Amino acid sequence: MARGHDLRVHEMMRYLLWLALIGVGTSSNLSATVLRVPNNYATISAAVTAASTGDTIRVYAGTYAEHVNITKSVVLIGSWPDTATIISAPGDFFSNVSYRYQTQPTLFDPRAALVRIAPGTSAVMQGFVVDGGEPNRDTSTVAFTGILVDSASATVKGNKVMGFLPSDTSGTPSTTLSGRGIEVLGGSTQSTIDSNTISTCQRYHIHVSATDDKTTSPGLFPKATVSRNIIIGLGKSKLGQKGIWYNWGAYGTINNNTLTQFDYIDSAVEPDRASAIVVKHGEYRAGGKSRILISANTISANTLTNNKGIFIEGSADSVVSNTVSGFRWNVQVDDQDSAYVIGNTITGGTVGVLVTATTGSKTVARLVTVGGSPANKNTITGQPTTAAGGAAIQLVFREQGLPSGDGEFLSAIPVVATYNDFGVYSSAEIAARIFDRADTSNIGWPASIDTVLFSPFYVDKIRASVKVFLQGPYDLSVGADTMKNALKAGSQLALHFGVIPIPALAVDSINIELRNAALTAGSTTRKYAPAWLLTNGTIRNFSDTTKSYVEFDTTLSGSYYFVVYHRSHLAVMCSLAQSLDGGTVPAVYNFTTSQSQAYGTNPMKAVGSQFALVAGNTDGNSGIGATDLANIRSAIGSVTYNVNDVDMNGGVGATDLSLCRTTVGLNTQVP
Structure with missing residues (x-):
């Protein structure tokens, strides 16, 4: 008897769990009847007939x-x-x-x-x-x-x-x-x-x-x-x-589904005959129905004879954060107004994103956004180039009723396709992955119509971090291994740079150059980034002081030299090229430990137990000489943010002149 009671309790608990899993409230169902098939009824239909709401x-x-x-x-x-x-x-x-x-x-x-x-x-x-x-x-x-x-x-x-x-x-x-x-x-x-x-x-x-x-x-x-x-x-x-x-005005949400193995045997018949997700005739939606959100789906195909991953047609739908791979056409946007294709990862297949228009006049006001910002970038990789019949992004706009390959183009349709990441970063490689059929004579990139925007492209910026000391503000107290920040304490930095955030321990700003060869003549890449130099010699990003590194406007990972410039000190360059990329927080390159850390022969000045950039270069050329001394003499008494304040104590005076006299005749070793 007890065993039967236990089984009934167990069954009731399972029933309540089922209700919770399917989202049905239990308070109103505790008094409802449970009909069992085949225990009470031989068929499901008989149980439905006997059931109440x-x-x-x-x-x-x-x-x-x-x-x-x-x-x-x-x-x-x-x-x-x-x-x-x-x-x-x-x-x-x-x-x-x-x-x-x-x-x-x-x-x-x-x-x-x-x-x-x-x-x-x-x-x-x-x-x-x-x-x-x-x-x-x-x-x-x-x-x-x-x-x-x-x-x-x-x-x-x-x-x-x-x-x-x-x-x-x-x-x-x-x-x-x-x-x-x-x-x-x-x-x-x-x-x-x-x-x-x-x-x-x-x-x-x-x-x-x-x-x-x-x-x-x-x-x-x-x-x-x-x-x-x-x-x-x-x-x-x-x-x-x-x-x-979804067809003829149906709407809602399509999310977190997994779809596989869709393809059609004939490459020439009905190109959407094998499709994973399709929204057709969205223009039929009436009464302010919301857009369809297609998000976080995983869609793949093993072959790509004639298939589409996601196809949306009609009005105002969004394709967001999906993973699509291996389709002849991975994502297609057709005759859409205010459509968004953002944050997707699209891999392989023939065409990454296809934007088409086949209805309406040339003056139709539509907008399609593919990417559009770094935060919304699509990663579209692994498709053949346009020369090989593929494309990362392909645009084809045609008037209604005209056969494929003929007629005028709807060249006024605005498309924003900026900041997308094709996995390649040179202009030539990017150009090879964009097909913009803007008119009958133009195939390729850049677009000849100003309503289509491809550039700028996504940039995962190269990062670098350094540690350097400046001779001028270096604290010569025994064991200090630090610099004074009198310009920050005396508000000269705030007065000069305005309202931008300045770190509390900032000594001054420096500029860092990235180059892909030691000699300027051999460098095909030369990029610059400002930074804040702190009292301990480390840096902070000039625009984002939470970052301990600078970012350069290039995405080509590889070996680079970097040069450190300061307005009143001689520049230094790392002795050997460093491997840099855009995906990790970089290791700090420390100039302060040895002369051999910098390019050339004795390019720095020994200060205490460390090495520092040489002070006194007030005229910004490659060496320290009579002109620098003359500049300091003429500025004595100034208490502004001044390049002649080489010891950076907040004013130009005798100590600056004395310091510069010790470095006259020295030159930068940066080629």
Whole structure:
């Protein structure tokens, strides 16, 4: 007796856990009835007939060969994936017209549904294997659907849907008939399609649509959140196959799904016949419906004969932070206004991002943003160059009704495609990865029309960090190994540089040059970055004082020399080229420990136990001489931020003159 009681308690706990997992509140369900199949009812349909609104139907492992029409707001719970609760097609599924639904005959063609969630209900279905059989033998033109959400609000979560391949009577899969895994149809639907596994379907795996009628705009539009589903295509197939398809004004969110193995066998027929995620005819959305957000999906293809990763058409949709790889066209934006393609990682395939326009006049005001800022950059790598038939970004704009390859271009369409990272950084390499068909005579980059912006490109800047001392402000107290910061303490830095942030321990500003050869004549790269020099000889970024390094406007990782300049000291250069990149915080190059750290023969001055840049270069040339002494004499008494204040104590005086006399005749060793 106690054992039976324990089992019932255990089952109740599992039931409450199921409700929590599917997001159904438990306070209103504690008094609801739990109907068990096959314990209390032999079939799922019999349990639905007996249930009341709010009841739960618990279906235990087994195969149930029946059509299920869910006409009430109930919760159906199966046992998959722990064990298999299978709903399979009954023997008369393909001939019994009572399984075919056409709730809105002016908008939808009839379709046979193995499981149907009826209009006006708010049902939950979780933990089932819905198996249409493979293939589905039938000679009619009726589409077959695994789970049909028919003008209802439903949660379809954690199911496995498979085997909807319409075929002829011999069992050969049809290339014209249509099978669907999960469908959301009609208006007033607020549905969630979450964490399902869907495979072996032709043509749609998840289909959300407002109408089948291409000639009439629907009055109501379904909304669906499609997330965390695993969708597996047929690979390279002669059958049309779509992963997730929002059509004719449907809207919502598509996020965190994984889609694989979509390709079509013929390279010349219907280029979207094999597509992972598609939004078609978004322009039908009315009444201020929000854009569709396609985000954080992982989409891949093993072959790329004729397939697309993400295709959006219509109006104001966003493709954000997806990982797409291996498609002939990885992402395509067609006839969109205010569309965004940002933060995506697109790898391989033939074309990274394709932007097309085939409708409207040349004066149409549309905007497409691909990247647009460093924070929103797309990383688009591994595609062939334009010469080899590929592109990282490809633009093709044509007037409506004209065959491909002819006619005028819609050259007024603005496209912002800046700050994208193609994995290459020279102008020639970037040019080879952009196809801008702006007019019939221009192919290639840069664009000849000013409404398309590609540059600037993303720059992951090279970084460098140094430690240097200046002879002038060096504190000669025994063991100090530091510099005085009288200019900061006396407010000369603030008065000179204005309101920009200045570190508390700043001594002065310095300038650092990056060059890719020791000799200036041999350097093809010469970049400069200012920095704050602190009392201990380390630096801070001039623009961002939280960074202990400077950043240069180049992305070419490699071996570089860097030169340190100060307004009243002789410049020094590192003795050997250093390996630098843009991806890590650099190690500090320390000039202060030895003369050999700097290029040339004795290029620095010994100060205490350290080495420092030589003071006294007030005229900014390569050596210290009579002109520098004359400059100091003429400035004696000045208490401003002054280059002749070589000891940097806040004023020009006798100590500056004395210091300069000790360095007259010395020259920089920087070539």
